[in-house]
Amino acid sequence: MAGQLIFAALLAATLIVFSLTVRKYVFRFSLTGPHRIRHWRKRIGLMFQVAFGQSRIFRRPVIGFFHALTFWGFCMITLGSIEMVVDGLLGTERSFAGIGFLHRLFTALGDVFAFLVLISISVFLVRRIVLNIRRFQGVEMKRKSHIDALIALVMIFLLMVTLLGFNTSYLLSDPQPAVGTYPVSAILASWMTPGDPGKAGFVMHLSWWSHIILIFIFANLLPYSKHFHVFMSIPNVLLSRLEPLGKAENMTSVMNEVKAMLYPEQSGAAGPPPERFGLLDAGDISWKGYLDALTCTECGRCTDVCPANRTGKLLSPRKLMIDLRARMKEMSEGKMKNGRNFQDGKTYLGDYISAEEIWACTLCNACARECPVNINQPSLILDMRRYLVMEKASAPASLNMMFSNIENNGAPWQYGSHDRLNWVTCLDIPVPVMANLAAQGRKPEYLLWIGCAGAFDDRYQKVARAMIKILHHLGVDYAVLGTEETCNGDPARRAGNEMLFHMQALALIETFRHYDIRKIITLCPHCFNTFLNEYPDLGFSSEVVHYATFLETHVASGKLKSSAGHFKNDTIVFHDPCYLGRANGVYQAPRTLLGTVNSDKTEMERSKSFSFCCGAGGSQYFKEAEKGSTEVFIERTGEVIASGATVIASSCPFCLTMLTDGVKYLNKEGEIRNLDVAEILAMEAGLTSEKPRSSVTGPRLSPG
Ligand code: SF4
Numbered sequence: 001m002a003g004q005l006i007f008a009a010l011l012a013a014t015l016i017v018f019s020l021t022v023r024k025y026v027f028r029f030s031l032t033g034p035h036r037i038r039h040w041r042k043r044i045g046l047m048f049q050v051a052f053g054q055s056r057i058f059r060r061p062v063i064g065f066f067h068a069l070t071f072w073g074f075c076m077i078t079l080g081s082i083e084m085v086v087d088g089l090l091g092t093e094r095s096f097a098g099i100g101f102l103h104r105l106f107t108a109l110g111d112v113f114a115f116l117v118l119i120s121i122s123v124f125l126v127r128r129i130v131l132n133i134r135r136f137q138g139v140e141m142k143r144k145s146h147i148d149a150l151i152a153l154v155m156i157f158l159l160m161v162t163l164l165g166f167n168t169s170y171l172l173s174d175p176q177p178a179v180g181t182y183p184v185s186a187i188l189a190s191w192m193t194p195g196d197p198g199k200a201g202f203v204m205h206l207s208w209w210s211h212i213i214l215i216f217i218f219a220n221l222l223p224y225s226k227h228f229h230v231f232m233s234i235p236n237v238l239l240s241r242l243e244p245l246g247k248a249e250n251m252t253s254v255m256n257e258v259k260a261m262l263y264p265e266q267s268g269a270a271g272p273p274p275e276r277f278g279l280l281d282a283g284d285i286s287w288k289g290y291l292d293a294l295t296c297t298e299c300g301r302c303t304d305v306c307p308a309n310r311t312g313k314l315l316s317p318r319k320l321m322i323d324l325r326a327r328m329k330e331m332s333e334g335k336m337k338n339g340r341n342f343q344d345g346k347t348y349l350g351d352y353i354s355a356e357e358i359w360a361c362t363l364c365n366a367c368a369r370e371c372p373v374n375i376n377q378p379s380l381i382l383d384m385r386r387y388l389v390m391e392k393a394s395a396p397a398s399l400n401m402m403f404s405n406i407e408n409n410g411a412p413w414q415y416g417s418h419d420r421l422n423w424v425t426c427l428d429i430p431v432p433v434m435a436n437l438a439a440q441g442r443k444p445e446y447l448l449w450i451g452c453a454g455a456f457d458d459r460y461q462k463v464a465r466a467m468i469k470i471l472h473h474l475g476v477d478y479a480v481l482g483t484e485e486t487c488n489g490d491p492a493r494r495a496g497n498e499m500l501f502h503m504q505a506l507a508l509i510e511t512f513r514h515y516d517i518r519k520i521i522t523l524c525p526h527c528f529n530t531f532l533n534e535y536p537d538l539g540f541s542s543e544v545v546h547y548a549t550f551l552e553t554h555v556a557s558g559k560l561k562s563s564a565g566h567f568k569n570d571t572i573v574f575h576d577p578c579y580l581g582r583a584n585g586v587y588q589a590p591r592t593l594l595g596t597v598n599s600d601k602t603e604m605e606r607s608k609s610f611s612f613c614c615g616a617g618g619s620q621y622f623k624e625a626e627k628g629s630t631e632v633f634i635e636r637t638g639e640v641i642a643s644g645a646t647v648i649a650s651s652c653p654f655c656l657t658m659l660t661d662g663v664k665y666l667n668k669e670g671e672i673r674n675l676d677v678a679e680i681l682a683m684e685a686g687l688t689s690e691k692p693r694s695s696v697t698g699p700r701l702s703p704g
Pocket residue numbers: 302305306307308309315316317360361362363364365366367368377378381
């Protein structure tokens with residue numbers, strides 16, 4: 001009875017402390033904004049795959065295996081812990097024994113997993129203490145973070161030792177018959193000399209109480225440590241984003257405002273303007289954004305793959321999460337003390353995160369792809385850019401120039417729409433234009449979207465021409481928009497100018513509707529991503545394919561044959577563009593196309609979903625890179641060289657330019673050619689005599 005009373009008192013103290021912590025967090029969540037959750041069935045599938053199946057963790061198979069064992073171990077051991085609490089309250093022993101086989105099953109699994117978790121935690125401790133792991137370093141990893149991690153690991157270690165100690169001493173206390181099954185503890189007990197069952201009973205009680213007290217302390221420490229993810233990771237994965245990584249969240253308020261401006265006759269579209277565009281402080285974040293920050297395990301997988309961070313820039317996606325937690329704590333404590341309207345004069349963007357960090361991001365989504373608990377860091381960065389551009393008008397000068405170009409010319413460069421068809425002049429085959437076909441009462445099956453780079457960049461014009469030759473050869477029924485084409489708004493959106501994006505997109509959608517466009521082939525993966533994932537939010541959906549996917553079916557049917565043998569002495573490596581691969585999952589199509597070419601093939605160390613950005617994404621192409629130890633395109637080109645390739649194949653205008661710059665910078669122009677997949681196919685099929693080499697390309701187009 002005394003034991004029961006002590007136990008009840010300890011449990012009550014634990015719950016009181018825990019509820020005080022919960023109160024703090026409820027207040028913090030009350031400061032955040034709304035976030036809508038739908039598609040529950042899909043979410044449950046995702047939870048089983050990512051949370052219970054630990055699919056993200058296994059992207060690093062060895063250490064992932066130990067993490068997964070720890071997670072599964074926690075799930076198994078929890079059942080035993082619940083039984084212990086019931087026993088403690090009721091003064092019973094093994095109170096769930098009545099469920100028979102199931103009891104034997106969960107006690108057996110709990111015992112085996114306690115041992116496996118012990119091994120895993122030992123591995124983690126050795127890694128933390130002995131090995132100098134890069135991803136555990138960084139400006140955001142203060143001494144407190146390391147101590148916090150070590151305390152949590154040691155506590156888990158002790159929890160497993162006491163659990164195994166309890167089970168082993170229970171068996172040594174000679175129960176007749178033993179209730180439950182304990183395979184590992186049975187082995188441990190068999191190694192020990194049977195002694196006085198009374199002594200074993202004493203050790204059993206000592207282990208039981210130690211284990212229970214550790215659980216109570218651990219439960220109250222977790223919400224203040226990075227190990228809060230023990231509670232948060234499953235709900236966070238359940239509630240995480242379902243959309244493709246490339247999709248930017250639409251700002252409906254901005255869309256409605258632009259609609260009201262463009263179509264005043266339909267006004268009523270614009271609701272009340274939001275208090276603030278974008279994200280300045282922790283209170284501007286949605287409750288889901290704050291849940292992300294609380295779930296962050298500080299594992300550093302995101303920072304470790306971040307091209308900006310890898311090339312010495314200030315940006316670290318992990319820091320975004322750690323700082324958001326810290327700012328929310330600071331802000332909420334002030335408001336708890338002085339009232340909800342209290343302002344301490346500090347902000348998340350400015351006092352914690354600098355504009356330099358925000359502008360260094362290439363929006364490559366490597367961080368979000370890697371995060372084991374499905375956190376989406378790029379959306380946070382984009383929201384801060386939106387604040388800087390729409391509230392403060394403080395984008396880097398070259399981005400402002402790019403915005404003016406789009407506003408004035410419908411292209412990010414200083415070229416007018418009347419020049420949009422200049423690239424066709426040296427073609428010896430006609431290029432069908434949508435307006436001309438419409439005048440003849442004809443409607444082609446596909447719109448071939450050339451994009452601003454295809455229209456204006458000398459180098460990418462060659463790719464556009466190669467694509468025309470291929471489509472002509474295949475007899476595809478298509479047309480281009482020609483001078484009616486205009487920037488679809490993607491570079492403006494990625495740079496935070498949501499207003500300009502909507503102005504471009506809504507105007508373009510009118511053109512699409514005018515020609516009743518249902519199917520679009522794009523050259524550029526960024527345009528592909530925008531039409532596929534973002535235009536539906538604006539009310540325009542169509543069948544959109546990147547040209548690599550489109551051509552894959554034709555290659556499979558044998559209509560496009562590669563036989564010229566231009567590359568028979570070459571080794572080709574494919575560089576995955578972020579907005580084709582990681583953002584939209586198209587990895588195989590360009591590889592299938594290249595597979596038809598008579599040449600050797602190789603892969604870079606980082607490819608497919610692990611691919612490393614070329615450095616142009618997130619509108620970086622239109623501005624100078626932030627200060628760092630090197631440039632992203634140089635690092636990526638170094639990887640090309642290490643692969644031994646003599647031809648870089650890509651399928652994005654920006655990757656082509658960046659890697660061409662890299663080849664030049666590293667003086668490899670005589671050894672490495674840089675081509676688009678469409679060019680390679682056109683050359684191999686004998687359709688083009690243009691044989692571009694990296695040395696014949698012009699300079700990178702600048703907005704100025
Ligand atoms: S999107 Fe890419 S560049 Fe931006 S933080 Fe993530 S990994 Fe770094």
